[in-house]
Amino acid sequence: MRRSERIVRLTRTLMNHPGEPLSLTDMADQLDAAKSSLSEDLAIIRDVMDEDGEGTLRTQMGASGGVLFEVDVAWTKAQEFLERAIVRLRQGDRILPGGYLYMSDVLAEPDVLRMVGKMFAKIFASVAPDIVLTVETKGIPLTVMTAQYLHRPFVIARRDHRVTEGSSVSVNYVSGSDRRIQTMSLSKRSIKQGARVLIIDDFMKAGGTVKAMTALLNEFDADVVGTGVFMETTEPEGKKLVSNYVSLLTLAEVDEARQCITIAPGNYLRETT
Amino acid sequence: MRRSERIVRLTRTLMNHPGEPLSLTDMADQLDAAKSSLSEDLAIIRDVMDEDGEGTLRTQMGASGGVLFEVDVAWTKAQEFLERAIVRLRQGDRILPGGYLYMSDVLAEPDVLRMVGKMFAKIFASVAPDIVLTVETKGIPLTVMTAQYLHRPFVIARRDHRVTEGSSVSVNYVSGSDRRIQTMSLSKRSIKQGARVLIIDDFMKAGGTVKAMTALLNEFDADVVGTGVFMETTEPEGKKLVSNYVSLLTLAEVDEARQCITIAPGNYLRETT
Incomplete structure (x- = not known):
């Protein structure tokens, strides 16, 4: 899967699940991607959301790592x-x-x-x-x-x-x-x-x-x-x-x-x- | 703006506005992108949404061109x-x-x-x-x-x-x-x-x-x-x-x-x- 496709899917998943802790392992499985690629993708999404004042992305790395998207309003x-x-x-x-x-x-x-x-x-x-x-x-x-x-x-x-x-x-x-x-x-x-x-x-x-x-x-x-x-x-x-x-x-x-x-x-x- | 950043913003906008016709010109202005780049980005998003059964993206090109995202459920x-x-x-x-x-x-x-x-x-x-x-x-x-x-x-x-x-x-x-x-x-x-x-x-x-x-x-x-x-x-x-x-x-x-x-x-x- 190309990075751009992965980013569409990740952005969609995060926006469909605001306030819900999501498992990085599950996401990596679903997207058939390495966690390291996923982390890079999530960093891009986090920076964009941050810059636009549209949300905060909290990631916790590691075995039980997760990601949480919280909506923000500038x-x-x-x-x-x-x-x-x-x-x-x-x-x-x-x-x-x-x-x-x-x-x-x-x-x-x-x-x-x-x-x-x-x-x-x-x-x-x-x-x-x-x-x-x-x-x-x-x-x-x-x-x-x-x-x-x-x-x-x-x-x-x-x-x-x-x-x-x-x-x-x-x-x-x-x-x-x-x-x-x-x-x-x-x-x-x-x-x-x-x-x-x-x-x-x-x-x-x-x-x-x-x-x-x-x-x-x-x-x-x-x-x-x-x-x-x-x-x-x-x-x-x-x-x-x-x-x-x-x-x-x-x-x-x-x-x-x-x-x-x-x-x-x-x-x-x-x-x- | 990098393509990956544009795709985050486009996916977010579409998901925030299901069922709402959006102007391509407005989107191009907001993203400071050429309409041709935008069309390529939207094609990527459309294909992913289509493949996952998560939505249909209808685009109408031209001067008064628009894009409409309709949610789908597989x-x-x-x-x-x-x-x-x-x-x-x-x-x-x-x-x-x-x-x-x-x-x-x-x-x-x-x-x-x-x-x-x-x-x-x-x-x-x-x-x-x-x-x-x-x-x-x-x-x-x-x-x-x-x-x-x-x-x-x-x-x-x-x-x-x-x-x-x-x-x-x-x-x-x-x-x-x-x-x-x-x-x-x-x-x-x-x-x-x-x-x-x-x-x-x-x-x-x-x-x-x-x-x-x-x-x-x-x-x-x-x-x-x-x-x-x-x-x-x-x-x-x-x-x-x-x-x-x-x-x-x-x-x-x-x-x-x-x-x-x-x-x-x-x-x-x-x-x-």
């Missing part, structure tokens, strides 16, 4: 992405009765989801979560993509108890978006004791929903190792129920009368400087 | 994947009270989701959907991944009307899994008139839920161009409410007393032979 690309998202999300016709912001279309675009998944995976890889948790419904796509790039499973807390999930644990909570008491439940089978859990959601106001997920995790003796939200609100300032989280965007104001929406980047850009 | 890999899934899903401890099958853990694994997304994208690329539709909750991850590989947006029908979605259209229906009348609603903003829609869901018994999605789409003057489900049931045989669909797996029996689950491949393998 800071300037993250900034450009957030600026473009802000331009789109502050269009006046997105204001719904009650001052809500319609953003389901933006969060359903493949490029947006891929970028958000990569950004969360980049910032939370270091806390090594075992599993990613969200609550239905709108946080699910972001969670799926984040879990893909971290190579971790996810679990979805339900707002009603479903027979197809088996025995569950439930908590009641009040969320700012709905302004009413709700129930959130999680299948007993879904999270192991002592699991390190990353919480992802689309929107956070005071943080009642995230706090409820944390309470639910306490019932499983599981630990929250990180929280990421696509958009937080500036209000209630200094009164968040959650102290430590990463937000991609901050919604400052939705003025229904003037059809004016004010959005700024969240704390993600500061956290990744 | 038939034997699909078969192996389904066989492995069957082994896992027929474990007796997956039977829940009422004869339901617990499969949320399997459908939350990154490798499973990626493969399912690719299989649906492969089989439905030819019907050129504009958008992918599902109903909350468990079909969402499959839908997100399918939409990624097709490079299309998706839309989620809700089981309750949410204020954050704006005006919606609703239908009532009876689903076999829940055995009660339910409501399904879709935001008016979410689907354009005349859209070609691919329906994806996790589980189909008689097909009441899929039929309800079709009814909902009629209200938008949109067309169903395909339906894909992860698992269908053999019962009710010959009495499905949906006539044309692709299933990855078929659930034949859940015997609570004997803790015995019977699962076979669905019609996907026949459809792709």
Whole structure:
């Protein structure tokens, strides 16, 4: 096999398996190549990914040697992405009765989801979560993509108890978006004791929903190792129920009368400087 | 830039953008390469993807030339994947009270989701959907991944009307899994008139839920161009409410007393032979 062909296959394998440790021996067997050639190929890929800010390739040589590809997002690309998202999300016709912001279309675009998944995976890889948790419904796509790039499973807390999930644990909570008491439940089978859990959601106001997920995790003796939200609100300032989280965007104001929406980047850009 | 470096970048770009037509001129500019060199590189990538059954690369030369990477799944890999899934899903401890099958853990694994997304994208690329539709909750991850590989947006029908979605259209229906009348609603903003829609869901018994999605789409003057489900049931045989669909797996029996689950491949393998 020519080097160029091997590089196509290696790049493909790494990109299909971000966050997953791969065996060098298996790769050498599959490609019918010597480990020394493989190392040279991987060095080329590593340098390119590094230079482009698209990922980090960690290789461990030796008998049980492995290679791990972690996605990266260059800071300037993250900034450009957030600026473009802000331009789109502050269009006046997105204001719904009650001052809500319609953003389901933006969060359903493949490029947006891929970028958000990569950004969360980049910032939370270091806390090594075992599993990613969200609550239905709108946080699910972001969670799926984040879990893909971290190579971790996810679990979805339900707002009603479903027979197809088996025995569950439930908590009641009040969320700012709905302004009413709700129930959130999680299948007993879904999270192991002592699991390190990353919480992802689309929107956070005071943080009642995230706090409820944390309470639910306490019932499983599981630990929250990180929280990421696509958009937080500036209000209630200094009164968040959650102290430590990463937000991609901050919604400052939705003025229904003037059809004016004010959005700024969240704390993600500061956290990744 | 060396050829090997260019090939890493090209492979990465194509894999990051499956289903998306990319401009050759843009690529040549970004890589600071002549189009002729690019064509040679793309030919190498095309041949490798082809040989491995991992994707099809369509290139159109000329001034407005473009390149499109469509994911493929080799038939034997699909078969192996389904066989492995069957082994896992027929474990007796997956039977829940009422004869339901617990499969949320399997459908939350990154490798499973990626493969399912690719299989649906492969089989439905030819019907050129504009958008992918599902109903909350468990079909969402499959839908997100399918939409990624097709490079299309998706839309989620809700089981309750949410204020954050704006005006919606609703239908009532009876689903076999829940055995009660339910409501399904879709935001008016979410689907354009005349859209070609691919329906994806996790589980189909008689097909009441899929039929309800079709009814909902009629209200938008949109067309169903395909339906894909992860698992269908053999019962009710010959009495499905949906006539044309692709299933990855078929659930034949859940015997609570004997803790015995019977699962076979669905019609996907026949459809792709």
